[in-house]
Amino acid sequence: MIFEPLQLGPLTLKNRVVRSSVGGRWDNYDGSGTEVRINWELKFARAGVGAIIASNAPIHARGGILPGYALIDSDARIPFWRELGRRVHEHDCAYILQVNHAGRERILPGLTYRTGLSSTDEPEPLNGFPCERMTVEQIREVVGMYAAGARRAREAGLDGVEVAGANGMMPTQFLSSAINDRKDEYGGSLENRARFGLEVVRAVRAAVGPDFCIGYKISVEERLNELLPWLKRGNSVAESVQMCRWLEQAGVDYLHISAGAGFPHPRNPAGRFPAAEVVKTYDTLLSSGRHTFRNYLAFRTWPLSRIFAWWWQRPGRRLGIEGINLTAARAVKQAVSVPVLCTGGFQTASVIERAIGAGDCDGVTIARPLVANPDLVRHFEAGLDRPPRPCTYCNKCLFNFVENPLGCYEEARFDSREEMLAQIFSVYEPSETVAA
């Protein structure tokens, strides 16, 4: 099943393995793209994934999660994305741009905008990142930015766009009953909370036309209170499924299932909380939010760090990491007729086969296991069920990327630390082009 083509609306993928949106701080601080990002994407394109979903591409400078990511906020950015798409296409791999506005989920706000925009003026609860409540006029502007970003992706010759509607990004901040506290037509009932995401999809569709692939990533299990029990839980699975039905009606070509009303979240990426590594890079965030210093003290203080890690790791222990979102994906798949992609720790061919065969999803998206083994699909092709040195879900990649180049930092996976560093630094080596 893995190697059967997959149809996402107008787009055909050669197989069912999609590189999920993951990328390091490869680009310039001002949001212009670099050769390093191209090298990064080519690692995966070359190694056989059916499609790559770009790491989040902010549709506006205020919508970035942290500096160092290429933006899609103006037409001047199109040539970079066109070149990136062209190079990826040389490997018969599709390229889907993830258009994103982070809202209040900005781990390093950067120089230009100190506060984010959101449905609410309540700070993000875990780190205390500040935000301003959007006016209806600002909402309209942001909806227009998604549409403009998508139009640029099409003009750049890319194969589709995915609205980053999961993981606590702006659309989650509207959709989630645990976050959205508005009293106007964008808050309150599910219909009202869904309005923003649906308007985004309709505006994007209007901008790109009927024959361009549009996906939507959604956190079906929101569980904002998974970590901090005094918070609200957020939408039920039934509410998320209803949103998926509406999204289908609004014109999406596929749905992409994730979890968590914030990022990171114990369910996404599920796995370890490596306190010693976290302390080394979380320090950079100390000036970003009003709870970061409290968190930092907890992360560096035994036994608080152990208790936090134990608490963090609970869902992964209980539910298993690989395929943690499959139940949610099945619930969505039963309710819609568009294809469903699912993320969450996949790296075993038989597990993926079973998920697709059982009708839980139509394809999988993979981030950490591909960071560890960019050639994962080649291993599957060669008949291996798992790569010899699989991803350990240690989440060191996740916590290192703030200060260090994104890569696999699990030293246990390598013969030596030098070998690990060589793999991490390989992203800076010029990559050859297939004969022009």
Added chain:
Amino acid sequence: MTSAVFQPLRFRNLEVKNRVFRSSISGRFDNYDGSGTEVRHRWDMKFARGGVGAIISSNTPVHPRGLIVPNYAHLDADDKIPFWRELGKGAREYGCKYIAQIAYSGRQRDIPGITYSKGLSSTDRPEPIHGLPCERATVAQIREIVECFAQAARRAREAELDGIEIHGCNGYLITQFLSPAINDRKDEYGGSLENRARLPLEIVQAIRREVGDDFHMQFKITAVDHHNALFPWWGKGTKIEDSVQVCRWLLEAGVDGFHISSGSSFPHPRNPAGGFPIADTIRSYDTMLSSGKNTFRNYLLFRTPPFNKVFKWAWERSAKHDGIEGINLDEARRVKESVSVPVICAGGFQTQSTIATAIEDGFVDGVSMGRPLIANPDLVNLFEAGHDRAPRPCTYCNKCLINFIENPLGCYEQRRFDSRDEMVRQILSVYEPDPVEAMPA
């Protein structure tokens, strides 16, 4: 009469069109692995275009272990040569010389990066301010480092750059050997002044052997350590008499010019002399918390009144007393009186008449600038147009210095701009492709 600032400066192997050097300063514009980028190229061209006679590159590690923070282009391998060749070529198009500052940080590594968790030094005592850890270099390791300097110099020559500057100051490796307040060795590299000066002299000799006699080599030295500037109970470190002697030896070993700075650490209250911007420091210093064993203590101090105010007072005291612009001039003159090659000097210069007087009165032969050029990259062009100072001079607030860890290097003194937007625009301009109309014919 043409201002002394615009007289050419002749070294033995190099002629510079005027007396203003862009001092070694740059942001974290390169790749984490030490490969160079377009952004660094644009950064340096800002100053070439703005009229400086020569650019001294920002610190260029001769080995990855010798970096200060990641994201600075290295000269540690031959595959780096093409990048530097382009940079030199770009500067020459503006009639500007390009000098590579070859450097080794030693224990003073603000962000060590992922490759080497500890630096090498003359000592195994941590760097005292942040508590950055280090290992005592063995004699074999010292020989390797000397060879790294020599090879980096050869690469600079192969890249057709106009010369090299050995980074011998500001608390980096060479200071860690020269300074009696830091060097605690019992072998031939510690103890007497001769022994402490052995490393820089070996470096100079090794470079000369490698690049020949006709390639420009200047040496940047901390003339006075002022090691006890913050904590009066610390030792004073190197005194001017010792530095003058070291410069004489370096001259015999083949140095073509000297560049005078001060301070046994970086930053230091006298270099860059000026403000201690508390709010900006809190925002950026957090990134360094995992770098050393004193950083958390420092961070708490920086964010806690009134301790931060007291620290600010202590930091700014010394420069307030001696003045910022030309703070190193007396030391520069002491060196100039004892050597036969040109001497340039760093330290807050941004007033044409001050620079001209310093040159005419025989204190120095030229000056180098860091912060004032960040504020006004076209300062030399302004001098040429008759300004004595830029309309909006550098305020020595040191916000540039503090911000570079997390943010693009640039002038962060909002008061110098009509708006914050204008300031951010100037900072981010380093990422924009060069304006075509500004390219030389």
